[in-house]
Amino acid sequence: MRYSTLDGGKRLRPFFVLQTSRLFNVAEEAAIRVAAAIEMVHCYSLVHDDLPAMDDDDLRRGRPTCHKAFDEATAILAGDALLTKSFEVVAGPNTHSDPQVRCELVRELALAAGGQGMVGGQMFDLRAAELDMDVQAVTRLQNLKTGRLIDFSCEAGAILGKAAWQLRQALKAYAHDLGLAFQIADDLLDVEGDPEKVGKGLRKDAEAGKATFVSLLGIERARAQAEMLSRQAAQHLDCFDDKADLLREAARFVVERSL
Amino acid sequence: MRYSTLDGGKRLRPFFVLQTSRLFNVAEEAAIRVAAAIEMVHCYSLVHDDLPAMDDDDLRRGRPTCHKAFDEATAILAGDALLTKSFEVVAGPNTHSDPQVRCELVRELALAAGGQGMVGGQMFDLRAAELDMDVQAVTRLQNLKTGRLIDFSCEAGAILGKAAWQLRQALKAYAHDLGLAFQIADDLLDVEGDPEKVGKGLRKDAEAGKATFVSLLGIERARAQAEMLSRQAAQHLDCFDDKADLLREAARFVVERSL
Known part of the structure; x- marks a missing residue:
């Protein structure tokens, strides 16, 4: 559990929770x-x-993947225990004095991560090459x-802060928009990136015959689309003052990492 | 998800929740x-x-296991989604009008199921043959x-009903006691049971060289121990009236199924 969480990922989702909070x-x-x-x-x-039955990757963040290291x-059990732990932490009394807020966070996290969110997307992805x-x-x-969990990361601050409806919608x-820009940038990195720098195996989508934003739009249009979405994402923050500046920068960062 | 939940297990844990409620x-x-x-x-x-990486079983409840049928x-994703769904359901507003109760249920479920409960036990079990x-x-x-989740099933009624501390402890x-009796009975079935009737592969513990209650105590002492625990379990219900009769019967049932 420690090996696969405390190993220096980008921590993009925690960043969103902290900044929106x-x-x-x-x-x-x-x-x-x-x-x-x-x-x-x-x-x-x-x-x-x-895992071998899924994407069968040996490398993650520049180190052996969990099932390779252990x-x-x-790896199956470490994943199960991490998922379970996440709900223990969210429901804990120190997360918020109002238990209604904790329940809402548990529900939203479960909806974002479950069969009609992230796991549903992984299942869809398994069939993507045939479709x-x-x-x-x-x-x-x-x-x-990937979008649903990023959405929840950004909404979490609004839920914790009992924010007005329009601010939560913003x-x-x-x-x-940022999540989609991030994913297009990921597809660009998969085609153009340096595996050493990116820290994981690349060109797997193309090899698997999977459609990506880049395979469907071409590199130029995909990049233009990511940049448009990144600008649009930042514009949704116009209702916030300079406290949102790091979030504005993040919208640029997710696209620029693929330049 | 449906294949592996709506397939006629004993539903022992739901029975405990309903009866203690x-x-x-x-x-x-x-x-x-x-x-x-x-x-x-x-x-x-x-x-x-x-799963093949774990117990590698082909048969469960008389049908192909999930990874064999699909x-x-x-199977990995169906399991992940079921675990996630469980927290969505517990945290839902219809589970209890008091969100404090829902949060407590989420926490207790996570503690019973996670790395220091059920999943911790599975990890321990993987190493058991070497120890x-x-x-x-x-x-x-x-x-x-298995005990922690059975404990939670029986405690759930008390949490939902905001029961007095002594009743929850009872x-x-x-x-x-029932959980341990159940497990000893399971070990007896593993040695003496008919695979057709039990609906899963048997004699796996002995083949894997794992210590069980039966291998350590012998059949006679293991059975006597299970019967003693079963009687003791029923005695803890003395503080309840005849509404607890089915729970008293359950204590007998878990041992008698191995006779």
Whole structure:
């Protein structure tokens, strides 16, 4: 569990929880607990996704994947325990004084991570190579597989801060555009990236015959689309003051890492 | 997910939730939601436990295991989604009007199912064949692997019903003795049972060189121990009236199925 969570990923989802929490002056311990829980969910999904029966990856963040460093059974159980732990942490009394807020966070996390969210997206992805996927289908797949958890990361600050409905919607819209830009950038990295720098195996989608934003749109249009979405994401933050500046920068960062 | 949950197991854990809920006049919908959630957790653990990297079982409840009926990736994801769904259901507003109760249920379920409960027990079990296990060690392993979730099933009624502390403790004590009796009976069935009737592969522990209550105590002493624990379990219910009669019968049932 430690090997696969404390190994220096980008911590993008925790960053969103902490930064959106700042907008509403949420207590730091609360934000950190939810941030840690979401990172546990993200890392469990990587551990299971890397298994031989799934993507069969040997390398993750520049190190052997969990089942390579230990064994398959340990990787399955470490993932299961991380997922379970995330709910223990979110439901804990120190996450928020109002249990209604904790329940809402548990529900939203479960909806984002479960069969009609992230895991549903992974299941969809397993069948993707057999399906005739257009841009809309790839968008839907990516929204499930990675978008829903990013949405929740950005909404978490608003839930913790009991934010007004429009502000919560603004963060959701930001997350939605940013998540898609992030995924297009990921597809660009998969084609153009340096495996040494990226720290994981690349060109797997093309080898598996999977449709991606890049295979469907071409490199130029995919990049233009990612840049447009990144600008649009930042615009959703216009209702916030300079406390949202790091979130604005993040919208640029997710695209620029693929330049 | 449906294949591995709606396939006619004994539903022992849901039975405990419903029967302990009756003692405190808990609303039926509340009890059923928690019962369903615990059964989802139990079934997810079986799906992952049956995987080739774990126990590598082909048969469960008289049918092909999930990864045999579908494939390994589907089984991993179905298990993940069931675990996630269980928390969504428990945290849902219809589970209890008091969100404090729902949060407590989420926490207790996560603690019972996670790395220091059921999953911790499965990890321990993977190493059991290499360890020099005595009766105490086997008791500890089984308490983690199956006991913690049975404890929670019996405590759930008391949590939902906001029961007095002593009554909750009585149900915990009942669950503890019954859970151990159940596991000893399981070990007896593994040695003496008819695979056709039991609906799963047998004699696997002996083949794997794992210590069990039967291998350590012998058949006669193991049976006597199970019967003693079963009687003791029923005695913990003396503080309840005839509403607890089915729970008293259950204590007998778990041992008698191995006679």
